[in-house]
Amino acid sequence: MPTAPRPAALPRPSLTERRRAETQLEIARTAAALFTERGAAVTADEIARAAGVALRTFYRYFRTKEDAVVPLLAAGVRQWIDDLAAPAPDADAPSVREALERTARRSLTPADEPAAEALHWTRGLLRAMPGDPALRAVWHRVHHDAEEALVPVLARLTGAPPLEVRLAAAAANTAMRIAVEEWAAGDEAPDDGPEGPAALVARCMRALTAGLPQLEREAEAGPA
Incomplete structure (x- = not known):
């Protein structure tokens, strides 16, 4: 079976x-902490001063x-989509549905302290x-931007027509959004467990993806 061409590697960002x-992410962490603590009352000037930058x-x-x-909010979503877009590491590739679930779980399982902190601020x-x-x-x-970014990835992985690809992207993105919202809303919500x-x-x-047969196709396998 012919395989779809892999997307060209993106150029490495400049210094x-x-x-x-890095500066944007540091400001984002500061803003998240202040919004969590004070809600809508926080001002741009307070965020700038707390982050150590001028208001300008x-x-x-x-x-x-x-x-x-x-x-901050986009970092986890971007990690999930980048992980999904990467070729499967072995010949025993999962279905696209399984790949969606595996990568989504990984993106919401903090691998280090910064990732755990980002999830904490997202809840706040x-x-x-x-x-x-x-x-x-x-x-x-x-x-919305995440859903748009998922479309070309799922188009490559599934080979499905545009409408079916959009439905799959909408279902997967909604699953991610609702899961995080439900977790954040829970009292004493744990970071792991059921x-x-x-x-x-x-x-x-x-x-949300149970009725989407286009996701049964095997995900692309990487080089042996």
């Missing part, structure tokens, strides 16, 4: 781009105070969102 991304620098990176949390932000519609709009925009985010996303993924 300036990497420093910019803050606005060079972000249009609004709510936009400041986008790098989600709990602050009912009182801040602009913050909730940012959350939904991040997931009520942790990784277990919840597996349940959501199975429920």
